[in-house]
Amino acid sequence: MAMEPPAKPSTSLFEVYLRLRPSFAADPERFLDVEQGEEEYPKHITIKPPASDHRKRAVERFAFTRVFEEEASQLDLFKGTGVLPLVEGVLGGEGREGRDGLLATLGVTGSGKSHTILGSKTQRGMTQLSLDLIYQSLADNLVHPTCLTPVFPSLAESDVSESQLFPGSVFLDSVYGDAQSVRGSCSRAQTPMPDTSFLSLPSTKHRIPRPSALPNSPAIDDIHLPIDRSCEYAIVISMFEVYNDRIYDLLAGSSTSGGLKMGAQKRRALLFKSTEMSPDRKVVAGLRKVICSSLDEALTVLETGLIERRVAGTGSNAVSSRSHGFFCVEVKKRNRIQKGRWSTSTLTVVDLAGSERARQAKTAGATLAEAGKINESLMYLGQCMQMQSDNQEGNKQNIVPFRQCKLTELLFSNSFPSAAMTAHHHHYHLSHRSPQKAIMIVTADPVGDFNATSQILRYSALAREVTVPRIPSVTSTILAGPASRHTGSGCNTPSTSPEDLEAALREVATLSEEVDILAIQLHEERTRREAAEASWLATEDRMVALEQDIRDECYAEMEGQLEAAQRRWKSAWSEEADHNDEHLDKKIEILSRGISVREDSPEPNPEAEERIRELEDENSMLKRKVEMLEREQQLKSPVKRQRVLKAKKWSAENVFGDSP
């Protein structure tokens, strides 16, 4: 089929397309008009503030790669937005390396992002159509599910992102249980026995999405892309979301494990980093990836991730699209005969969070932090895109500041040429990867929220012009004055020449234009300030949470240390007590041993006995002396004698220990 090549801007991060959403309101006030130029399809739009807004009068004009009006179908978008060359690049034609591709949608909530990228109940979106196109084009060159077992180890080895790889049938059996497993038209792959822990995947109670119940319109049977016939291909799918600037796997099945119902905090955030196998490029490390052998399998995996995203969103705040969703299709190919190493190129489809949530969510805590994060990441995205349009307008080539947040890093870190080093069996060699090709579809509701829509258009458009419409009531009427005088009306101001008046009016018109432009700039600055404030509040919230975490951690650590010290002290104390007991025991033992020795063997001591006898003799001699003296005393004075007798008796008792 003949492909219509879309117009390409010179150097850009994105080709930017605009899609307008049909309105079903009875009498809507429209603020956006499409300019019908000479070209094959429209590229310019103008927006006018609603009549009720008296502050702003300027008309803004925006340029896009192409504008799709309300009646454009999903197929028109698919064929007209450059998705086909994007997918063709990813598949890599005869003898060519594949090239990474990125397709993203951006717009105010309700403007039709999800409708465009993921479709509706009756219509397929760009994602399903791209998948269909990939499987249809690869057909027999795709590794058949029955041949997956021998191929599995080499596929796992080709992955540089520390991921866990699962064959599709194994993944779906684990998530939905054996009985429900999707088979569709494909025969069941023999379950390979790779060295992975897929058996540990949590099993869920969700009903498996039936590919047969999903829409299959529009059909694209007539489109086939060229592929490298000498190669065999395998498709590996992964999905993740960026929520509050953190990356979460959407195929990890955590929504059913109970954690998500209480909020998204329980999920494990993944890192965007360079790995051992990918030292030069950052990748989302540790994702679950699924080898999908058929379109049905791929669609079922996609639905599984979308359910997870919905459940996570609902769990945290009862609304969808609070995260930026990433759907990655890795196309792996290698020579059919020589086999060798698989090369990989990736198609990434991104459904960005709705932008005006941040303005509406004027609540506190988690919601505010979340709104601040959405706002902040979209603001950084806006800065990157603004830089692209400045660069394109011939200004100095500025460096795009994409490292400011996860979203822009994920979107743009592959957008610039690099002489990349790739690892192969620990030998590194230079490979010149082409920068990714990227398409942004901006969706807008021409009768929706003027402020939110104009803000998105301002930073996403490839070019922008501001004009101020002449005000007929003042400018043209007066300017028409001198002309009408020439035609003979005869009316003139006597003191002012017509040239002066004309110059003055022109001056007034220029000044009023400048005022209008300044008003717009002021409005933009105000919006930026609001975004910065929201992000500041969100950061403050995070700091408080972080501080609390650190306090808790310190407290827990201190308690632990205290307990450990107490335990150490107690054990030292009881050791000391044991030691003392032991020492005492030993002393007592020695003592009692001494006593028993004394008791057992009383040795006769003749010297001591002799001395005792001498002392006893001396004692009785002294007693006699005392009695004699007493008698003498009694004869001298009876009173005195009495007193002396008493005193003698007392001292004799004390000296000899017994009474006379």
Ligand SMILES: Nc1ncnc2c1ncn2[C@@H]1O[C@H](COP(=O)(O)OP(=O)(O)OP(=O)(O)O)[C@@H](O)[C@H]1O
């Ligand atoms: N081009 C279209 N044709 C018909 N219906 C559309 C179109 N675009 C959007 N709609 C309808 O408008 C509604 C909102 O669209 P959608 O859910 O795609 O918005 P969104 O931008 O993804 O919003 P959110 O950010 O909340 O996810 C849906 O009911 C969708 O079917």
